[in-house]
Amino acid sequence: MSKFDEKLEIYASEFKNTIKMKIDEDLLKKVTKGLGPSIYKEDASKVSCSDKSELDRVKANFLLKKLGLEDSPKLDEAIKEVCAEMGSSNRKKFRAMFYYMLVKKLKQESFYA
Numbered sequence: 001m002s003k004f005d006e007k008l009e010i011y012a013s014e015f016k017n018t019i020k021m022k023i024d025e026d027l028l029k030k031v032t033k034g035l036g037p038s039i040y041k042e043d044a045s046k047v048s049c050s051d052k053s054e055l056d057r058v059k060a061n062f063l064l065k066k067l068g069l070e071d072s073p074k075l076d077e078a079i080k081e082v083c084a085e086m087g088s089s090n091r092k093k094f095r096a097m098f099y100y101m102l103v104k105k106l107k108q109e110s111f112y113a
Helices: 001-018 025-034 036-039 053-065 073-086 093-105
Strands: none
Touching: 001 025, 001 036, 001 093, 025 036, 025 093, 036 093, 053 073, 053 093, 073 093
């Protein structure tokens, strides 16, 4: 099994067991692939919801730059909601899962079609 497939299994397991959320595995794979090698780096592979500059980077680099969304309070609210859904005590807020949840919440699945 490739390292990429191992990561996908970890994410799918986290969604099922920790977040209790059904997922679209094909979409998760596409979102994860779009993150490139960052999923293999310990620090870069996770999102820290307690770090405002980190959340600003998620908004600027993923939501605005990659997905091409327009800046609005709706984006900040979506980020806050995903942080809450993943849980404040959850130390495994994997970036791929975080971005997947943002894509679903903001109905941007067509970007990965």
